[in-house]
Amino acid sequence: MIELRDVAFAYEDAPAFTLAHLDLDVAAGTIMGIVGASGSGKTTLAKIIAGFIPSTEGGTYRGTASVAGAVLSEGTLTEAVDVVGLVTQNPFNQISGARFTVREELAFGLENRSVERSQMIERVNTVAATLGLTPLLDRSPYALSGGQMQLVAIASMVVMAPPVLVLDEPTSQLDPAGTRLVYDVLGRLSEGGTTIVIIEHKTELLHEHCDAIAVLAGGRIVSTGTPASVFADDRLSTWGVGQTRITQAAREARTRGLLPATEPLPVGVSDGAAVFGTNGETR
Amino acid sequence: MTTLYLERASAVHRLNPVTKLVALLAIIAIVFAVPQWWVPLGIVVFVVVPAAVLARVGGRLLRLFLILLLPLLVVLFIVQGFFFPDGTTVLWQWGPARLTVEGLVFSLTIGSRLSALVLGSLVFVLTTHPARLMTSLTQAGMSAKIAYVISASLQIIPAFQERARSILLAQQARGLEIAGGPLRRARALLPLIAPLVLGMITDVDERSTAMEARAFGATPRPTSLTVVDDPLSERIGRWLLAATAAAVIVLVVVGVIA
Numbered sequence: 001m002i003e004l005r006d007v008a009f010a011y012e013d014a015p016a017f018t019l020a021h022l023d024l025d026v027a028a029g030t031i032m033g034i035v036g037a038s039g040s041g042k043t044t045l046a047k048i049i050a051g052f053i054p055s056t057e058g059g060t061y062r063g064t065a066s067v068a069g070a071v072l073s074e075g076t077l078t079e080a081v082d083v084v085g086l087v088t089q090n091p092f093n094q095i096s097g098a099r100f101t102v103r104e105e106l107a108f109g110l111e112n113r114s115v116e117r118s119q120m121i122e123r124v125n126t127v128a129a130t131l132g133l134t135p136l137l138d139r140s141p142y143a144l145s146g147g148q149m150q151l152v153a154i155a156s157m158v159v160m161a162p163p164v165l166v167l168d169e170p171t172s173q174l175d176p177a178g179t180r181l182v183y184d185v186l187g188r189l190s191e192g193g194t195t196i197v198i199i200e201h202k203t204e205l206l207h208e209h210c211d212a213i214a215v216l217a218g219g220r221i222v223s224t225g226t227p228a229s230v231f232a233d234d235r236l237s238t239w240g241v242g243q244t245r246i247t248q249a250a251r252e253a254r255t256r257g258l259l260p261a262t263e264p265l266p267v268g269v270s271d272g273a274a275v276f277g278t279n280g281e282t283r
Numbered sequence: 284m285t286t287l288y289l290e291r292a293s294a295v296h297r298l299n300p301v302t303k304l305v306a307l308l309a310i311i312a313i314v315f316a317v318p319q320w321w322v323p324l325g326i327v328v329f330v331v332v333p334a335a336v337l338a339r340v341g342g343r344l345l346r347l348f349l350i351l352l353l354p355l356l357v358v359l360f361i362v363q364g365f366f367f368p369d370g371t372t373v374l375w376q377w378g379p380a381r382l383t384v385e386g387l388v389f390s391l392t393i394g395s396r397l398s399a400l401v402l403g404s405l406v407f408v409l410t411t412h413p414a415r416l417m418t419s420l421t422q423a424g425m426s427a428k429i430a431y432v433i434s435a436s437l438q439i440i441p442a443f444q445e446r447a448r449s450i451l452l453a454q455q456a457r458g459l460e461i462a463g464g465p466l467r468r469a470r471a472l473l474p475l476i477a478p479l480v481l482g483m484i485t486d487v488d489e490r491s492t493a494m495e496a497r498a499f500g501a502t503p504r505p506t507s508l509t510v511v512d513d514p515l516s517e518r519i520g521r522w523l524l525a526a527t528a529a530a531v532i533v534l535v536v537v538g539v540i541a
């Protein structure tokens with residue numbers, strides 16, 4: 001669904017390329033997690049996938065990025081926006097300012113797409129309900145907490161139902177319950193065929209919900225694979241990506257000789273329990 | 284949000300905002316066209332105030348009148364009433380201060396026009412939710428981009444003030460002193476400017492990305508979630524108001540009203 005081939009980008013007047021020789025493939029209907037250190041270029045990558053780079057950003061762009069078979073840089077931004085929905089990093093800046101209630105805010109994109117009113121009401125109500133926003137629908141979008149604003153920002157893109165959804169750190173301000181709601185929604189969308197790219201620092205969440213992980217470091221994708229394989233990689237910390245507490249515990253257990261080196265490193269809670277459990281039995 | 288709007292269930296509130304806007308503009312046009320001071324005064328007493336009472340915002344209107352308008356009217360009365368340069372018919376004199384009929388009439392004219400303008404606008408603002416205003420204006424054909432600029436300045440600017448406060452708080456938390464004399468306080472605010480302005484510039488970037496991501500401006504004919512009723516009676520009413528205002532102006536210009 002998403003294909004990036006040898007993509008490179010340098011911001012205007014920047015001394016070096018932020019991204020270079022970057023290749024990325026995301027299969028249709030899957031959830032791809034992108035990890036990388038701060039400043040590694042995750043937001044830049046998100047903007048490329050969503051068609052905002054190069055069309056709204058000066059600088060040097062090379063390579064081809066195509067989504068659903070269309071090369072983004074050859075079409076208009078409006079065409080790209082129809083296919084790829086982008087939730088940007090800062091929720092405050094996603095509140096349009098053009099609407100006075102959360103309900104209208106959620107409808108904003110649909111209005112711009114000339115969706116019929118009755119359909120609009122239904123979609124807004126459905127998405128609001130799935131993200132727990134129903135009690136906030138008549139509030140001003142500016143009278144919300146950071147986390148609530150973030151849910152509104154996500155909802156206002158989800159409601160447009162784009163075939164591809166790119167989310168830049170969508171749960172950075174959410175509590176565990178809000179985070180769960182978001183990942184539940186993403187899971188359901190993906191089952192319905194939506195292709196999802198999610199930039200996220202919380203390794204454990206990605207492990208639980210993603211079909212694949214790509215690691216961004218040094219301007220390139222340095223590793224891709226299943227969450228279990230990527231997050232157990234020994235080079236993870238050199239890429240500036242945190243390992244889960246369970247992997248840390250397993251490594252610790254290894255160095256103390258409690259866990260055989262042949263045992264694959266666990267990442268999540270259940271595989272962790274399995275590894276520690278079997279080891280306990282053998283002792 | 285910093286608007287004066289008061290939520291009430293009233294016929295005035297329910298009017299299409301465009302109708303209220305046309306009425307306001309008609310009032311403004313008439314009071315400034317007609318030279319007689321009692322016309323604006325009559326409009327205030329028989330139209331504006333009853334409308335405010337009907338809309339149950341009379342108390343707030345009175346308060347705003349006392350705070351905003353009354354001091355201005357008093358100054359106007361003193362300066363123009365007592366020191367009107369072309370005053371000849373002296374009623375009362377004390378040193379250089381001469382209360383003249385001409386000065387009195389002049390201050391009454393300006394004062395009543397000002398009252399009609401300010402009080403009329405206040406009733407409009409007190410009874411019209413900005414969202415409904417924007418919706419009705421776009422329904423009436425105003426461009427979505429202009430509507431955006433207006434709505435955004437009503438909402439984003441207060442939001443930015445909030446941000447300015449939080450930056451200030453962060454700097455105070457790190458030892459910035461803002462207590463002291465006015466000069467010292469002004470100097471202390473300087474460090475606020477850079478983060479605020481830089482923040483706003485990067486914000487504009489991200490905000491425009493977010494707006495485009497939601498297809499803003501993609502179609503010339505967007506649909507609308509909220510619909511403001513615009514019954515035939517109101518549309519006729521608007522034409523009548525506009526026609527009345529135009530007729531009054533014409534009568535003034537040709538000299539029938541003088």
Ligand SMILES: Nc1ncnc2c1ncn2[C@@H]1O[C@H](COP(=O)(O)OP(=O)(O)OP(=O)(O)O)[C@@H](O)[C@H]1O
Nearest residue numbers: 011012014018036037038039040041042043044045
């Ligand atoms: N508009 C810009 N102009 C110049 N350089 C930029 C611009 N935006 C980002 N950069 C630079 O590009 C690099 C990548 O930035 P990007 O925002 O993509 O990182 P990121 O991985 O999203 O970081 P974070 O995790 O902090 O969000 C950084 O070194 C940054 O300084």
Ligand SMILES: [Mg+2]
Nearest residue numbers: 042043089168
């Ligand atoms: Mg980023």
